[in-house]
Amino acid sequence: MRFVIVTGMSGAGKSTALNRLEDMGYFCVDNLPISLISKFAEMAYTPGSEIQRVALGVDVRSGEALGKLEDVLEGMAAASQKYEILFLDAADEVLVKRYKETRRTHPLARGGRVDRGIAQEREKLAFLKRHADYIIDTSKLLTRELNMELEKIFVEGREFKSLVVTVLSFGFKYGIPADADLVFDVRFLPNPYYIDELKKQTGNDKPVQDYVMGFDVSHVFLNKLTDMVQFLLPNYVQEGKNQLIIGIGCTGGKHRSVTLANKLFESLSLQNDYGIRIEHRDIGK
Structure with missing residues (x-):
């Protein structure tokens, strides 16, 4: 029963x-x-x-x-x-x-x-x-x-994941997400927008990803961000939090923020202790 x-x-x-x-x-x-x-x-x-x-x-x-x-x-x-x-x-x-x-x-x-x-x-x-x-x-x-x-x-009887993490990319020009718990600014990274062949692409496209991640500073930032988030997650669970929204923003929300959000999502998806989602708020603007 x-x-x-x-x-x-x-x-x-x-x-x-x-x-x-x-x-x-x-x-x-x-x-x-x-x-x-x-x-x-x-x-x-x-x-x-x-x-x-x-x-x-x-x-x-x-x-x-x-x-x-x-x-x-x-x-x-x-x-x-x-x-x-x-x-x-x-x-x-x-x-x-x-x-x-x-x-x-x-x-x-x-x-x-x-x-x-x-x-x-x-x-x-x-x-x-x-x-x-x-x-x-x-x-x-x-x-x-x-x-x-x-x-x-x-139905499947899987262990319930009480914390759902949403990794959300956005553009600062359209405003900071009101519901974001953590917000990170990646506008310090080189901007693909000024590269003609990359301007109309997004962080979901491999050429843009290769460009953004082609700099050492991008990898250092991603590693530090991932390490910090992985430290925070079990503490949020202990606090009783069931929804965590991590905002990653660049100027327009199409290139750098999308790339870094995708990379963070990939890293967090390797863990089975939490539900992980990704959303690109401004990628179509």
């Missing part, structure tokens, strides 16, 4: 996760009254039950009864009814944007401001996040990427 409680912030992808788990063969129930969860778990754990995989959606729609969930979970544990908690999260500004785009009403902000509803929701769900077995931050994830993470955890 695998009993998964799917919870998290409204707008972070809980419905998407439940739909995907249902596709994977899980018996899914959303917004079951808290008072019925114990009975439901008892039924699911009945010897000989045909139900072997359950996904139960729980969130702030439960109202004041949500506060009783902790007692329910303690009762399940005492009865040797194992469960896992999947918590879907996203940055506040991302959640606000999603609500504005869909014109939906936040369950705790009816007639009020969405950001205040989100703040209240975080407080109410804090105990679930503390006890979560899996925390997935969907701020930067596409739906297909979220589905891939769910498949790794709940």
